Amino acid sequence: MQKGYPSLDEIHDRVDDFVASNGRIARLIPTAPSEEGRRVPAVAITDPRTPDDDKEVALVVCGRHGNELGTRTVGLEMLGFLAGEAAALIRGRLNVVVVPVANPDGCVRAQFHAPSDGLSPTEIAALVPLAHSLQPDAVVDIHSLGQSDIEAVITANTSPGGIDDRVHNALAERMCEAACREGFCFTVESVAGGGYNNFFAGWCYDEFHSTVFGMEVNHAALSPGQAGASGRAAVVGLLVEGTKTFTGERYPGFPNRVVAGDEGFAVRASGETAAARRASRASLWRAARGRGSVKRRFEDGVVVCSAAVPVDEPLEAALSCRVRVAARRIAGVTLSGSEVKWEAVERPCQTDVFVDTALEGDGIVEMRITLSNSK
Numbered sequence: 001m002q003k004g005y006p007s008l009d010e011i012h013d014r015v016d017d018f019v020a021s022n023g024r025i026a027r028l029i030p031t032a033p034s035e036e037g038r039r040v041p042a043v044a045i046t047d048p049r050t051p052d053d054d055k056e057v058a059l060v061v062c063g064r065h066g067n068e069l070g071t072r073t074v075g076l077e078m079l080g081f082l083a084g085e086a087a088a089l090i091r092g093r094l095n096v097v098v099v100p101v102a103n104p105d106g107c108v109r110a111q112f113h114a115p116s117d118g119l120s121p122t123e124i125a126a127l128v129p130l131a132h133s134l135q136p137d138a139v140v141d142i143h144s145l146g147q148s149d150i151e152a153v154i155t156a157n158t159s160p161g162g163i164d165d166r167v168h169n170a171l172a173e174r175m176c177e178a179a180c181r182e183g184f185c186f187t188v189e190s191v192a193g194g195g196y197n198n199f200f201a202g203w204c205y206d207e208f209h210s211t212v213f214g215m216e217v218n219h220a221a222l223s224p225g226q227a228g229a230s231g232r233a234a235v236v237g238l239l240v241e242g243t244k245t246f247t248g249e250r251y252p253g254f255p256n257r258v259v260a261g262d263e264g265f266a267v268r269a270s271g272e273t274a275a276a277r278r279a280s281r282a283s284l285w286r287a288a289r290g291r292g293s294v295k296r297r298f299e300d301g302v303v304v305c306s307a308a309v310p311v312d313e314p315l316e317a318a319l320s321c322r323v324r325v326a327a328r329r330i331a332g333v334t335l336s337g338s339e340v341k342w343e344a345v346e347r348p349c350q351t352d353v354f355v356d357t358a359l360e361g362d363g364i365v366e367m368r369i370t371l372s373n374s375k
């Protein structure tokens with residue numbers, strides 16, 4: 001094995017030391033053991049002064065493949081960063097959960113030791129329940145290349161519907177830029193259909209509509225310290241975006257709330273808190289994926305948006321529509337014929353109009369936005 005990479009026992013010792021000496025911000029989340037009975041520690045790091053319900057949740061999973069040595073230092077490096085002063089904003093706005101070794105049975109063998117066609121028994125036992133409890137807003141699944149000098153952010157696992165490709169590509173660029181500022185060069189790759197072994201991230205996307213990335217650090221061209229620092233730099237680039245409000249969004253956090261439609265008109269998650277929006281997103285996504293349809297047209301100064309998202313039980317949702325004018329030129333907004341309260345987020349080129357509603361049955365709604373002629 002390449003020199004300088006920690007063994008499973010060393011990683012677990014350092015994780016335990018970290019939690020013991022950072023008790024104010026760090027705790028271990030109980031997880032089921034691996035197929036062969038080894039621990040799979042998951043460490044949550046967050047500022048307890050902000051209520052958990054007001055925070056986005058990010059899940060960083062390292063070491064699905066036991067021979068990918070570069071992953072062994074990324075999780076430890078993440079923990080060190082997240083406890084430091086530079087992570088104060090992230091701790092205040094996010095709950096970050098780090099799994100330093102997702103495949104301990106492969107780690108002790110220094111072998112791949114995972115199925116190449118789906119989740120492993122260890123992932124199903126330890127990580128799937130963890131993800132169900134977190135409903136993560138963002139997930140990064142970290143791998144490491146040993147046969148080349150490439151590092152990559154992987155945008156596979158999303159669908160071309162909605163705004164997901166656009167969002168994931170934009171965030172991937174920011175991750176690369178963050179790593180570049182520290183001297184680490186990542187490419188952005190979409191290897192959908194190309195055999196990329198990134199099932200956990202894909203599963204989280206399918207289940208919760210999480211913002212998901214795969215990542216390849218590198219243990220051929222980089223030292224253990226560099227491999228850890230490079231992965232940390234790129235992941236932190238993503239976490240920082242989760243503290244901001246993305247273009248066209250009404251709330252801060254990861255821009256994963258559109259479950260049907262696009263920038264012009266969308267059905268999206270709603271809720272006053274991050275936790276409420278997270279639950280709304282997962283429920284709506286399960287209902288809408290592949291079944292929801294939206295239409296938008298413009299006639300005689302009125303933007304008419306209609307959606308049909310069939311639901312098995314009533315679900316809170318929000319509608320968003322982009323208009324080409326400033327908010328002061330919006331004369332009124334109706335939903336199924338009745339005037340409704342609306343909220344506007346303006347930018348120089350347009351205004352995004354948001355309306356809260358509830359979907360029932362066939363989930364048919366029609367929103368009409370009347371624009372005034374006055375300047």
Ligand SMILES: [Zn+2]
Nearest residue numbers: 065068143144
């Ligand atoms: Zn891998």
